[in-house]
Amino acid sequence: MSDIRRVHGDERLGTAFTLYPYAFDATPSPGTDAELRALLPYHRDNHTLIAERDGRTVATASAFPAQQNLRGNVLPMAGIGWVATHPDARRQGHGSRLMHRLHAELLDSNHRLATLYPFHPAFYERFGYVGLPLNRTATFPPAALAPLLAVELPGQVTQQGIADGFATYRAFQHHLLTNRHGATYTADYRAARALDPADRWLATAVVDGTVVGVLPYRIDGYGGTLRADELLYTTALGRALLLRFLAAHTHQVSTVVITVPPDEYPEAWATGLTVRTEAETAFPTSPPLMARLLSMEALRGARCGPGQVEIEVVDDRLLAGRYRLDGTGGTLHLDTAAGTAKTATLTAAGLAGLAYGVLDPGEVVTRGLGEIPDDAAEELRTLLPRLTPHVFGKG
Structure with a gap:
């Protein structure tokens, strides 16, 4: 039987982090202690548990603090991840014991909801989780939105590096949290994990001094693809301004790929828009989020x-x-x-x-x-x- 305990800070390096590269990366890899140490800031306030046997970490599970809107209530939510077991310790109940312990400790720290991306959905269903709809990707040539370039719209779109626009982006996310069922908002130390590489632009739609839409994106080369993250907006005007901004890239890129929510209908964005909207579920590489x-x-x-x-x-x-x-x-x-x-x-x-x-x-x-x-x-x-x-x- 293994012992379960919580680890903090640098202690993660010799315990939980010893399992992460094998479980989640290509292996064998030349990962260095310095590279793993560089990840510590993104785990700063995570709730990390390990299962130990004879002084060796055989399994781990962790969660980061967040908030989520459930039918209008903004509640403390835990994002569970990094659930991993050493190959020679699998199918021995370590993962189940860690999940029960993690759930109990998260509840004790006032979390009301939990979400995760499952490697094995049937396993997590037994722990009370249900799958949520996948976000979609819409793929289209920007020229298909060209009619929007001729439309006079109030407001404007500004562009800046994601690092410079971080505060604007986060403030808009927080606004959506209070107004949209299912919206999530992570702590800054977690959000920075995705934004620190500074490899994205941020397009911001503003009307009368109010931000009505944001869109992080990057361009992979001249004549290539503009890859946008989540299309976030509060009004139809905000969406139209961002789509018109994408249309302005008609002679620069050949394709736009953008992430949209499950109930978005890109085919209705413009008359005769040629678009492919899709979502693919695959385990463990592209699972739908589960929640409980x-x-x-x-x-x-x-x-x-x-x-x-x-x-x-x-x-x-x-x-x-x-x-x-x-x-x-x-x-x-x-x-x-x-x-x-x-x-x-x-x-x-x-x-x-x-x-x-x-x-x-x-x-x-x-x-x-x-x-x-x-x-x-x-x-x-x-x-x-x-x-x-x-x-x-x-x-």
Whole structure:
């Protein structure tokens, strides 16, 4: 049996970091101590656990602090990652023990939600996680947006290096956090991990002094591809300004590749736009994000529809129990329950699917994530209607 403990700072180098290169990089590699040490700032406030046996680290799991919007509530969220086990210690329960311990400690430190990118989704479903929709990539020639160049639009787009625009970019992300279901916001030390290379431009759309859209991007060469990160905007005008900015690159690049949320429709951006919009799921290389509730308190005060229902959450160490959900007044009230005719039995993954708006009650049942009588299903459909989470946010 291994011992589990938390590690901090430089102690990660001789423990958790000994597993990262083999698990997540091409190996064997000439990675140096200096290269690994350079990664420490991006793990500064991570909650890192290791499993040790005979003084050797055999498994690890970590999480970084973040925030996420769940149906209008901005809550402390933990981004779980770096779950790795040494090959000679796999299938011995180390990963499961680490996940249970990590969940408990994250809850103790007030985290209400957790997300992760799974290497093995069925494994994480057993720990209460449900898959969220993938963001899409839209690929098109910038000339297809040329009609926008002839349109007079109020406002302007400015361009600067991502390092110079970091504060603007982060402020806009934080604004989206408070207004968009599923939006995430990581700590600065994590966001800097993606931005420190300074290999991107930042296009910023401004109308009457207010930022209405941002777009980080880079160009891989003359006649090549403009590769944009997440298209972030608050208004249709903000999106139009950024798309018109992309159209201005018609004679510089041949292709634009841009990341958009699952419910964005690039084919409607311009008349006759030739575009390929796609998302590919593959494990472990391009998995959809998975998410779960660490506490039932994550639902308290969430925006909801009318309805009342009692649920029983089963097979979960953190959430097991009976609860009454009441949508009177448009925000969710939560109490313990004694039982009524409208009772749904849910796994933690089934509850997460309803809370994040990605599963209908009928889908919860057909996927084996719960048992929901018809009358309870109707209440849950109005109480927790389908929503598309916009899980954007570098870092």
